[in-house]
Amino acid sequence: MIKQLYSYIGNYKKYVMLCVMFVMVDVVCELMIPLLMSKIVDEGIPSKDIYFIVKNGIFMVLLAAISIMAGGLNMRFSAEASQGFAANLRRALFDRVQAFSFSNIDKFSTASLVTRLTSDVTQMQNTLLMCLRMLLRAPLMLVCAIFFAVSINARLSVVIFIAVSLLIAGIFLVLRPAEQKFAEMQKKIDNLNGTVQENLTAIRVVKAFVRERYEKQKFKKSNDALTEAAINAGNLISLIMPLMMFVLNGATLIVIWFGGRMVAGHEMGAGSLISFISYLMHILMSIMIFSMIFILFARAEACAKRILEVVNTKIDITDNDDTDHKREINSPLVRKGKIEFRHVDFKYAEGGRNVLSDINFSIEPGEYVAIVGGTGSGKTTLVSLIPRLYDVTKGQVLIDGIDVREYSLKQLRDGIGMVLQKNVLFSGTIRENLMWGNENATQEDIEKAASYAQAHDFIISFPDGYDTRLGQGGVNVSGGQKQRLCIARALLKKPPILILDDSTSAIDTATEARIRKSFSENLKDTTVLIITQRISSVKNADKIVVLDDGRVVGIGKHDELFENNRLYREICNSQQEGLVI
Numbered sequence: 001m002i003k004q005l006y007s008y009i010g011n012y013k014k015y016v017m018l019c020v021m022f023v024m025v026d027v028v029c030e031l032m033i034p035l036l037m038s039k040i041v042d043e044g045i046p047s048k049d050i051y052f053i054v055k056n057g058i059f060m061v062l063l064a065a066i067s068i069m070a071g072g073l074n075m076r077f078s079a080e081a082s083q084g085f086a087a088n089l090r091r092a093l094f095d096r097v098q099a100f101s102f103s104n105i106d107k108f109s110t111a112s113l114v115t116r117l118t119s120d121v122t123q124m125q126n127t128l129l130m131c132l133r134m135l136l137r138a139p140l141m142l143v144c145a146i147f148f149a150v151s152i153n154a155r156l157s158v159v160i161f162i163a164v165s166l167l168i169a170g171i172f173l174v175l176r177p178a179e180q181k182f183a184e185m186q187k188k189i190d191n192l193n194g195t196v197q198e199n200l201t202a203i204r205v206v207k208a209f210v211r212e213r214y215e216k217q218k219f220k221k222s223n224d225a226l227t228e229a230a231i232n233a234g235n236l237i238s239l240i241m242p243l244m245m246f247v248l249n250g251a252t253l254i255v256i257w258f259g260g261r262m263v264a265g266h267e268m269g270a271g272s273l274i275s276f277i278s279y280l281m282h283i284l285m286s287i288m289i290f291s292m293i294f295i296l297f298a299r300a301e302a303c304a305k306r307i308l309e310v311v312n313t314k315i316d317i318t319d320n321d322d323t324d325h326k327r328e329i330n331s332p333l334v335r336k337g338k339i340e341f342r343h344v345d346f347k348y349a350e351g352g353r354n355v356l357s358d359i360n361f362s363i364e365p366g367e368y369v370a371i372v373g374g375t376g377s378g379k380t381t382l383v384s385l386i387p388r389l390y391d392v393t394k395g396q397v398l399i400d401g402i403d404v405r406e407y408s409l410k411q412l413r414d415g416i417g418m419v420l421q422k423n424v425l426f427s428g429t430i431r432e433n434l435m436w437g438n439e440n441a442t443q444e445d446i447e448k449a450a451s452y453a454q455a456h457d458f459i460i461s462f463p464d465g466y467d468t469r470l471g472q473g474g475v476n477v478s479g480g481q482k483q484r485l486c487i488a489r490a491l492l493k494k495p496p497i498l499i500l501d502d503s504t505s506a507i508d509t510a511t512e513a514r515i516r517k518s519f520s521e522n523l524k525d526t527t528v529l530i531i532t533q534r535i536s537s538v539k540n541a542d543k544i545v546v547l548d549d550g551r552v553v554g555i556g557k558h559d560e561l562f563e564n565n566r567l568y569r570e571i572c573n574s575q576q577e578g579l580v581i
């Protein structure tokens with residue numbers, strides 16, 4: 001896991017190297033200072049050699065200056081490396097999500113993806129930052145300080161070893177349960193994030209159902225749980241500081257006790273004792289730092305797992321073996337718009353039930369085909385197979401006689417204009433939104449597409465016309481206007497195949513009839529597949545496909561079906577009754 005994460009440091013590796021270098025310089029300089037100090041006290045002062053004292057004093061100042069500078073540079077480069085790492089990680093995540101197929105997307109909630117892209121990445125960034133600052137420093141400091149301390153007085157170093165063992169044992173006892181508490185806390189944070197994001201994404205629904213009080217309670221519960229977990233973890237951690245102080249002061253006391261006797265017996269200089277104590281502190285501090293990093297790692301592990309889960313998700317619909325580019329050149333183009341389903345079965349999840357069973361029919365180029373059936377009968381699923389939003393489980397879908405899997409995704413989807421049932425517009429002007437369909441479209445193209453979709457009139461009735469800014473998700477246009485803009489956007493591609501999935505549900509019947517009329521006049525060569533609940537919009541279709549529970553139960557023109565197909569007749573009759581009442 002660490003290896004894979006390390007690879008995301010990428011071109012910032014040189015900063016990591018610089019960090020390592022400056023940490024070394026910093027540590028060595030810092031540890032030399034007590035040594036010089038002991039020389040001044042033990043040699044300079046007794047012999048009253050001012051020159052020696054000043055020389056070593058200046059040396060100490062220099063070392064301190066170098067150490068500070070190296071420390072500062074380490075800070076700078078570690079910041080740069082960790083920022084770069086986070087940026088690379090975010091990009092990798094974002095790119096991967098962009099490549100996701102629909103079934104990949106089904107597996108992750110939007111809220112969890114947002115958390116992974118933001119707070120998880122930030123947590124990883126902080127972990128790297130701390131590692132570069134502390135993790136390198138602690139072991140180096142430990143080893144060097146032990147070396148210097150032992151070289152000053154090996155016998156006295158026994159105290160250090162006892163103190164270190166005590167501290168490690170103590171920290172271990174505290175950290176084991178704390179690690180668990182931190183893992184719990186991380187889970188509570190995830191929970192809170194989930195609650196907040198789900199609520200904010202659907203804030204309008206929350207308000208429409210007057211669920212604010214319930215949502216507030218749900219939030220309070222997550223929030224309180226997090227607070228409690230954090231306090232629990234904090235309480236444990238707060239034990240470490242007194243423990244540390246106890247060991248540190250105890251050890252200092254013992255060192256002074258025995259060391260003092262040695263100094264009195266002229267076995268050791270007073271200066272050596274002072275620097276020995278200073279090394280003792282350095283050693284114990286680095287062990288503390290180790291323990292902190294341990295906690296940090298425990299917390300980062302969950303984040304790292306979540307990030308890598310996204311990055312390592314296998315994308316199930318791709319342009320196979322070839323690079324995208326090569327495939328695009330070799331790929332056939334969708335030209336005529338003939339669609340064939342050959343004994344197609346489909347299920348969403350492995351081991352699940354068939355959502356579509358043995359679908360077998362074909363649509364000729366330029367036909368106007370309607371798909372009808374109750375909700376959940378599989379209409380949306382059926383049309384999703386055409387642009388490969390999902391891949392068939394069994395059988396084949398062919399366009400112009402070629403299996404859809406033979407096309408590159410770009411050529412395939414460029415050839416199909418699709419208006420999804422749950423369609424959205426993006427924040428930006430109307431023109432920008434429409435040009436998603438074709439980025440080279442001229443104003444004339446745009447207006448033509450908009451007028452086919454019966455959107456031109458209402459667009460120019462806005463004060464800013466095509467430059468009207470849409471809010472996020474198109475909040476400032478009505479449902480029917482939004483649907484017409486979505487249709488126009490799909491038309492702008494001039495695709496040989498156009499699929500409208502319940503895309504006229506919010507449009508009044510008169511306007512819908514005008515759209516239908518303009519399609520039949522202007523899009524004669526386009527194969528149009530329309531899913532709708534309204535019988536009035538399918539009456540004139542060249543072909544009506546009746547779906548029931550994932551099976552085709554009837555195909556034909558309105559009159560034939562009305563006569564021979566029970567289900568179709570029921571749908572028609574239910575709408576007639578509606579009209580009578």
Ligand SMILES: Nc1ncnc2c1ncn2[C@@H]1O[C@H](COP(=O)(O)OP(=O)(O)O)[C@@H](O)[C@H]1O
Pocket residue numbers: 106348349355373374375376377378379380381382
């Ligand atoms: N992304 C999905 N994952 C799992 N099951 C799904 C998904 N989308 C739809 N289904 C299921 O597939 C069946 C057909 O759905 P759908 O094609 O949307 O029906 P329709 O468009 O006719 O209302 C339904 O039972 C629905 O629960």
Ligand SMILES: [Mg+2]
Pocket residue numbers: 379380381421502
């Ligand atoms: Mg549907």
